[in-house]
Each structure stands twice: as structure tokens, then as C-alpha cells.
Amino acid sequence: MSALLEVEGLTAGYGAAAVLHDVSLSVRTKQIVAVLGANGAGKTTLLRALSGLLPAERGRVVFDGLDLRGVKVERMVRHGIAHVPEGRGVVTELTVDENLRLGSLWRKPRPSNDGIYELFPALARRRDHLGHQLSGGERQMLAIGRALAAEPRLLLLDEPSLGLAPKITAQIMALLRDLRDRTGLAVLLVEQNVRSALSVADEGLVLSLGRVVSRNDAATLAGDADLRHAYLGF
Amino acid sequence: MDRFLYLTFDGLSRGAIYAAFALALVLIWRAARIVNFAQGAMAVAAAYAGYSVTNATGSYWLGFITAVAGGLLLGAAVERVVMRFVDHSSPLNGVVVALGLVLIIQGVLGMIYGNEFRPAQAPFSRDAFQIGGVALLSRYDLFVFAAVGTVVALLTLLFTRTPTGLRMRAAAFAPDVSRLLGVPVGGMLTLGWALAAAVGSLAGMLVVPTELGLHPNAMDLLFISAFTAAVLGGLDSPVGAVVGGLVVGLLLAYVSGYLGATVAPMAVLILLVVVLLGRPDGLFSKAKARTA
Numbered sequence: 014m015s016a017l018l019e020v021e022g023l024t025a026g027y028g029a030a031a032v033l034h035d036v037s038l039s040v041r042t043k044q045i046v047a048v049l050g051a052n053g054a055g056k057t058t059l060l061r062a063l064s065g066l067l068p069a070e071r072g073r074v075v076f077d078g079l080d081l082r083g084v085k086v087e088r089m090v091r092h093g094i095a096h097v098p099e100g101r102g103v104v105t106e107l108t109v110d111e112n113l114r115l116g117s118l119w120r121k122p123r124p125s126n127d128g129i130y131e132l133f134p135a136l137a138r139r140r141d142h143l144g145h146q147l148s149g150g151e152r153q154m155l156a157i158g159r160a161l162a163a164e165p166r167l168l169l170l171d172e173p174s175l176g177l178a179p180k181i182t183a184q185i186m187a188l189l190r191d192l193r194d195r196t197g198l199a200v201l202l203v204e205q206n207v208r209s210a211l212s213v214a215d216e217g218l219v220l221s222l223g224r225v226v227s228r229n230d231a232a233t234l235a236g237d238a239d240l241r242h243a244y245l246g247f
Numbered sequence: 248m249d250r251f252l253y254l255t256f257d258g259l260s261r262g263a264i265y266a267a268f269a270l271a272l273v274l275i276w277r278a279a280r281i282v283n284f285a286q287g288a289m290a291v292a293a294a295y296a297g298y299s300v301t302n303a304t305g306s307y308w309l310g311f312i313t314a315v316a317g318g319l320l321l322g323a324a325v326e327r328v329v330m331r332f333v334d335h336s337s338p339l340n341g342v343v344v345a346l347g348l349v350l351i352i353q354g355v356l357g358m359i360y361g362n363e364f365r366p367a368q369a370p371f372s373r374d375a376f377q378i379g380g381v382a383l384l385s386r387y388d389l390f391v392f393a394a395v396g397t398v399v400a401l402l403t404l405l406f407t408r409t410p411t412g413l414r415m416r417a418a419a420f421a422p423d424v425s426r427l428l429g430v431p432v433g434g435m436l437t438l439g440w441a442l443a444a445a446v447g448s449l450a451g452m453l454v455v456p457t458e459l460g461l462h463p464n465a466m467d468l469l470f471i472s473a474f475t476a477a478v479l480g481g482l483d484s485p486v487g488a489v490v491g492g493l494v495v496g497l498l499l500a501y502v503s504g505y506l507g508a509t510v511a512p513m514a515v516l517i518l519l520v521v522v523l524l525g526r527p528d529g530l531f532s533k534a535k536a537r538t539a
């Protein structure tokens with residue numbers, strides 16, 4: 014089966030200095046691919062380059078047959094790509110309900126937020142609270158819920174477990190697994206929390222200094238002690 | 248007492264105009280973090296366009312519509328052609344460019360229309376009716392209240408009840424996140440400038456009949472008063488801008504009524520300095536930290 018997202022030789026960075034070098038990867042429908050690596054490895058940069066927040070210098074990014082270079086950031090979501098940025102990106106001045114509506118505003122007809130509230134009952138209780146009144150876990154649910162409101166085919170998730178209790182992290186991972194199995198969602202999951210990422214991922218790739226140093230199925234990566242010591246620090 | 252009442256109503260009527268103009272400043276501040284020092288000049292340009300149409304057609308209302316629509320277009324053009332290309336890493340850049348625009352607009356208007364005052368027509372009588380033996384309000388004052396009230400109501404509806412309003416707020420607070428969610432952030436910015444300039448032009452049209460007439464510098468006092476009002480209200484707060492506008496209008500009315508009209512502009516400047524020194528964040532600002 015051909016990949017939903019196909020990346021070849023992607024090079025990108027900030028200004029003159031490239032951060033990502035010649036990165037290739039692919040994500041299929043109904044597949045979770047974990048992106049692992051130490052701080053500063055270039056994981057966030059990779060997601061930003063994929064969603065167009067950062068222009069790619071070289072390389073090919075093809076999504077379902079469409080060349081994504083030249084697609085504007087604000088059009089990405091219409092093609093089925095949702096990006097939950099690092100630090101979550103809840104608009105703190107807007108209410109929970111407004112944040113969620115923003116996620117599906119471009120869709121016609123506009124869906125209600127009820128489906129997302131069903132997924133995250135904790136958010137339903139806080140629908141009229143402002144973003145800055147939420148806890149870290151609630152913000153993460155809101156950011157993910159808002160991305161799902163667009164009914165994406167590919168979800169780019171940047172460190173969803175950051176600052177969360179293990180229990181909430183586990184819930185989020187279970188949700189990703191469920192969405193994958195039920196709706197065929199494809200996920201590119203950036204994580205520091207290697208164990209929980211590999212617990213749901215089908216495949217993983219390890220970035221180091223902006224290069225892919227390993228690409229394998231999740232179980233193999235989890236069992237590779239040398240790799241863990243060298244790049245993942247445990 | 249009668250005099251006090253008269254001055255109060257006069258102040259509220261002026262204040263409503265300042266409120267509208269201050270609201271325009273706040274709209275741009277919220278959307279782009281720029282104090283649009285060119286707003287007075289833009290409103291003058293729109294008013295001249297309206298003046299020309301009124302002269303050619305004999306209809307005040309056609310001129311009025313021209314001015315507001317002209318303001319809308321001018322606002323969009325200023326954002327698209329000029330402000331978009333200003334490096335906003337230093338807030339001073341936007342200010343300098345805006346001041347440059349003032350010089351250009353006033354220079355061009357001076358070349359086309361000359362630098363003398365053009366008497367401007369009012370659509371309604373400015374003679375106050377007698378209420379209980381006191382002259383309090385004119386038909387024109389009522390028109391001002393109705394026009395400003397309508398603008399405030401429409402803006403409130405736009406920002407709180409419509410998808411476009413939600414997009415505009417999100418784009419201003421968190422541009423990158425908004426883009427990822429499919430919001431055309433650049434378009435929202437253009438729309439913000441266009442709306443603000445239209446509201447500013449409307450305020451300009453309202454103020455002209457209350458002054459000596461139309462002149463390239465006709466909005467200078469309006470700008471300073473409304474800027475003071477906006478700062479008083481916290482620059483970020485639409486409610487603050489409206490309240491600030493009314494406060495400044497009342498202050499101006501009392502000062503010119505009791506101390507003389509020549510003192511009034513100075514009183515505004517003193518208020519501005521006091522506010523900037525005492526409460527630079529305004530009376531209505533909420534302390535808030537952007538975290539994400």
C-alpha cells in the first residue's frame with residue numbers, strides 16, 4: 014500500500030543553518046509513527062517543515078499524491094493535515110468552546126462541538142472557561158480535540174505528554190490507538206516519553222542532530238538497547 | 248445647573264465621536280499592535296472624498312456613504328501596500344511609517360483641495376431643542392448617538408457572534424496557531440484595518456460639521472482626543488475606548504465651557520500625560536500573560 018505521507022530528502026532550518034538534513038520518512042493510513050530523539054534533535058523542526066510553518070529548503074513532501082511544497086499553511090488543514098504544535102497552542106484568550114469551533118470553522122457544514130466533548134468530557138464542563146484558566150492536561154486535551162474537530166487524515170502531534178501526569182498521557186495514547194483503529198487516522202507522534210510513544214506506535218524513527226539515524230518497527234526499537242543508550246538516554 | 252446639564256450633553260455628544268474614533272484605534276492595536284497615527288489623516292482623506300461626492304450630487308448621504316466606503320478601501324490599501332511590509336520587530340517602525348503616511352496624505356490633499364477650510368454641511372439641524380426650558384440636544388446630536396451606537400452594536404455582534412469575528416480575534420492573538428487551523432491570517436489583518444479605517448472615517452464625518460469645516464488638519468484634535476481616550480481605556484479594550492471617549496468628551500466640554508475653548512486642547516494633552524505617567528496600561532486593562 015502506498016504511503017499517505019511521503020517525505021524524501023527534506024532539508025530545512027532557520028536562516029542559513031540547516032537543522033534537518035536529508036530526512037526521509039513515510040506514514041501510511043492507519044499507522045502511528047513515533048519520532049524520537051534528544052532535545053534539539055530537530056523533532057519540532059520536522060513537524061514545522063511538514064505543516065509549512067517553516068519553508069523547506071530541499072526535498073519532497075507528498076501527501077496523498079499532492080506536493081505540499083507551495084501549499085500555504087492555512088490550506089493544510091483543508092487537505093487533511095492537522096498540526097498540534099509544541100506547547101499546545103491553545104489560544105488562551107478564547108474560551109474552550111471558541112477554541113474548538115476554530116478547529117472546524119472552515120468546514121461546511123460546520124459540525125457542532127458535541128463529538129469532541131464526548132471524547133473529552135472534562136472539556137465539556139469547562140466550555141465557557143478561557144484557555145488560560147485551564148490546567149496543562151486540559152489544554153492538551155483541548156489542543157488535540159481542536160485538531161480532531163477538523164477530522165484530519167494525518168495528525169502531527171508535538172510532545173503531547175509534556176508536563177502531563179502518566180495517567181493522562183496513557184489516556185491520550187489510548188485515544189490515538191483507538192482513533193487509528195476506528196477511523197484510520199495516521200499520526201506522526203513526536204515524543205520525549207519514548208516508552209509511552211513506542212507503546213502505541215507501529216513504527217518509530219530516531220532523529221539525531223537533524224538526521225534520521227534509525228527507522229524500524231516499534232517493538233524492535235524498544236528492544237534495541239544500544240540505540241536507546243546512544244540516542245534516547247535510558 | 249442648566250449650564251452644567253447643557254455642557255454634559257454637549258460632552259457626551261463629542262465623546263461619542265471620540266469613542267468611535269478611539270474604537271478604531273483599538274481595533275488596529277488589537278489586530279496589529281500598531282497605534283495608527285495616520286488614522287486622522289486617513290479619515291480626512293475619506294471625508295474629502297465624501298465632500299466631493301456631496302458637492303457633485305447635492306446629497307449628503309451619498310457623500311457619507313462614500314466617505315465610509317472610501318475609509319474601508321483606504322484602510323485595506325494601507326495594510327496591503329504599506330504596513331504589511333514594515334518590519335514590526337521594533338514598534339517604532341510602524342509609528343514612523345504611519346507619520347510618513349500623514350505627511351503624504353495631508354500633502355496630497357493640500358495639493359488637490361488647497362489648505363483653506365471648506366464649510367461642511369450637517370445632515371440635521373445643530374440647533375438644540377428646548378427640554379424643560381433648557382437647550383440640551385440637537386437633532387444632530389441624536390444622529391451622532393444613533394450612528395455611534397449602531398457602530399458599537401455591529402462591532403460587538405461581529406466579534407462575539409460571527410465566525411469571521413472569531414477568526415479575527417484568533418488571528419490577532421495567535422497567528423501561527425490560527426494558520427494551522429485554516430484561518431487566513433493576512434486576510435483577517437486586512438479586514439481589521441479596513442473596518443477600523445471605516446469606523447475612523449465615520450467618526451471623522453461626524454466631527455466635521457461640529458468644527459470650522461474640512462481642512463487637511465481637521466482631525467488633529469479628534470486624533471489627540473481619541474488617542475487619549477483609547478490610552479485611558481487601555482488600548483486593548485473596546486469597552487475602555489468607548490468609556491474613555493465619553494470621559495474625554497465630557498472633560499473637553501466642561502473645560503471649554505467653564506475655562507474657555509482655547510484651554511481645551513491643552514486639557515486633553517494634560518490628561519494624556521497624566522494617564523501615561525499614572526496608569527500607562529489604562530484604567531481597563533487586565534493583566535494577562537500570553538503563555539502559548
Ligand SMILES: Nc1ncnc2c1ncn2[C@@H]1O[C@H](COP(=O)(O)OP(=O)(O)OP(=O)(O)O)[C@@H](O)[C@H]1O
Binds near residue numbers: 032050056058
Ligand atoms: N526559531 C529558531 N531559530 C533558530 N534555531 C532554532 C529555532 N528553533 C529551533 N532551533 C534550533 O534547531 C534545532 C532543533 O530544534 P527543535 O526545536 O526542532 O528540537 P526538538 O527535537 O524539538 O527538541 P525538544 O525535544 O527540546 O523539543 C536546535 O538546535 C535549536 O536550537
Ligand SMILES: [Mg+2]
Binds near residue numbers: 056057058099
Ligand atoms: Mg520540540
